[in-house]
Amino acid sequence: MQDFTFQCPTKIIFGRNTENQVGKEVKKYGSRILLHYGGGSIKRTGLYDRIIKSLKAEGIEVMELSGVKPNPRLSMVHEGIKICRENKINFILAVGGGSAIDSAKAIALGVPYDGDVWDFYVGKAKPRKVLPLGVVLTLPATGSEASASSVITNEDGWYKKGLGSDLNRPKFSIMNPELTFTLPAFQTFSGISDIMAHVQERYFTNTKHVELTDRLSEATLKTVINNAKILLNDPKNYDARAEIMWAGTIAHNGLLGTGREEDWASHRIEHELSGIYDVTHGAGLAVVFPAWMKYVYKHDVERFAKYAVRVWDVEPDFDNIENTVLEGIRRYQSFLKSVGLPTTLKELNVPYDRFDEMAEKCTQFGPVGGFIKVHKEDVINILNIAR
């Protein structure tokens, strides 16, 4: 096990009707807030009204910035920073999924910073200050509701970059599984694919003796898989929604990565797909992750066999351990297909003519991945496996 530091102070308020507590929670940190969200769905469902009512009851002044898109854009972050400065905003409330939250995180970091907030995402500067931030989560997927990371897309060149900093952790996250009942199936299962990827990015490691985090990761994956199957036929099953939602937080709050080297090559490769083709992140991962697995598994056949046996209930083939591995990957892909996700670039509507450009951008600051180092040529090979 490696040495580590871990701290996840985000307060989780989980359960039915918890959005009605938002005013009380916000009040602890701020009185003039920016409410940041995506499209009209929170208005259609009545969530917007309930949140405004709760905020008004505490006398909180609300400015709004809506219209956050999936793969949230730097231009809107700049807009948010401007609004916050002009209006002396002292708290940001994100309502939505990872896009709204990540956009809000970038705004929160940008407000007290003199330069361009993009500096943080390309490693030109390190964040030192941040506005406090809260979340009402409506889409379990990115884990951003308690994570240290945010991912932003710069339209100038379509670069999608992630930033990890403990300053990114929200003060609180309100998580009501009922708010996810009306998600379209594609969003639900793309979210689930993302959650699984967050666990797997940590699971495939070169660090030896990480039994606790291995087993906690397997537990999280099995839970997600089992409850995804329930949601296929019963999308308003509260308990299954709750299991997925809480698992989504655990998958990415950092706990499962404690004491171990992580990978993240699949995320980095997927970011190039999302950056150029604006594909849904979890759907992109459903295509990239199995391809990455097929490309790298020989690096540690035993770890991949453990994954196959413990997560996918593959009976180990002791005469040919690779068969065990391949059956595990096959079941992973089969699961992704069963919930309606694409598992090839073709199904994702991604053409094959810009692999070189994506591979170049992906590795522009050096090879990616902790498990094995993935260079430009490897990215191209993985994308070819994913055709």
Next chain:
Amino acid sequence: MQDFTFQCPTKIIFGRNTENQVGKEVKKYGSRILLHYGGGSIKRTGLYDRIIKSLKAEGIEVMELSGVKPNPRLSMVHEGIKICRENKINFILAVGGGSAIDSAKAIALGVPYDGDVWDFYVGKAKPRKVLPLGVVLTLPATGSEASASSVITNEDGWYKKGLGSDLNRPKFSIMNPELTFTLPAFQTFSGISDIMAHVQERYFTNTKHVELTDRLSEATLKTVINNAKILLNDPKNYDARAEIMWAGTIAHNGLLGTGREEDWASHRIEHELSGIYDVTHGAGLAVVFPAWMKYVYKHDVERFAKYAVRVWDVEPDFDNIENTVLEGIRRYQSFLKSVGLPTTLKELNVPYDRFDEMAEKCTQFGPVGGFIKVHKEDVINILNIAR
């Protein structure tokens, strides 16, 4: 799944030589501190000197209160409160295991409180303020290094009472597995018994649909069991020590209890043993917990069968599910014996003549336990099973 709120802001600093960071961490909160610890072992090992050096390097003034005993006493808590008030102490640093930490937690609550700190433990008052507290952990067991609870023994009547409050959570905990290399085997394995009990107190629940926390709990138990076996023959195995140490925190930081009713009858019964006979808490639990299981398993045979199969690898007997349950409990007891722990009151040197008194004290505020309600007669029955 039940609704819940969860927040564990304690910063975990985990790994080799991390005790040398203590001065830097303390400095963030205080400049005049109370160093609170047990006996001479931290002086023999050199840990005391390294801590003092790190504190002095940051210019921190140190008062000391040593001599904390297992099952920490209210009288010493009172002494600590007095010292803190007289010396305007603004931070408490506990070095040791659960006894030093729990004693420090009680002092931290008592300093800003006008009444007797014992009020909090008997429910006469609710804590509102606390001095900040940090930990250097030397014994993985109680999970107190990140938990919301502390347990104190009042010598006036030998009452041992626990208090749960988020104010109890330390600001940071420094956890170096190397510091546990020299623990006597009995302390190591009593600690492990306590860790397992913390998971099990949450595992045996009436709440339905708690798959994630079930699986995370099973993962934690399996890890603890496997690594305990390694330590039997190789007590200086860093990785096994590290797995146990981190598992001990996860077992009791509250994560495994999110969204579920918990039990805690075994702990409450054990507190009566420790209170009167001053037995080692984890050893007491090794006696009480299996007896409690035998007494209550019929309340939910399926849950106990799941425990047997998933934690103890029992092959399910579908013709007689109770056989599966009983084999699980048998393997639990067999494991406890294999690491040298007592599994009967006799082996614990507890006589049989004060069952009535213990049962009376245990249930004085009503029946205990969430899984089934344990009344006075039940406590006596469980103690009889434990003979």
